[in-house]
Amino acid sequence: MSKLPSTEELQATLKDRDHQIREQWIKVYEARLVREELTKCHRAEGVNHYEACHDLVQHYLELLKDAKVKGWRQIDRE
Structure with a gap:
């Protein structure tokens, strides 16, 4: 039988x-701002966006x- 975690461990x-x-969420919001x-x-x-916006595209x-x-279930499995 497995031992239950203490209150401190759960917190x-x-x-x-x-x-x-x-x-x-901070990373998601940062990507949204760059987008x-x-x-x-x-x-x-306009038509020059390929050259003018290249740095932003790479950063995005x-x-x-x-x-x-990923959510908390993914975090607990790691």
Whole structure:
């Protein structure tokens, strides 16, 4: 039979879950902000957006790699 975790262990687990999920949401929101800036750049630059917005596109693609909220069940399985 497995031993039940103590109250302190449960609180630490919940605190860790909250922290990790908060960090995931921050990454998602940062990607959203960059996407909005990219949209503005595309509209402002018109046909030159391929050259003018290239840096934003690269940054957005990097952010998309980690911009996912996995939820607490995924966190507990790791």
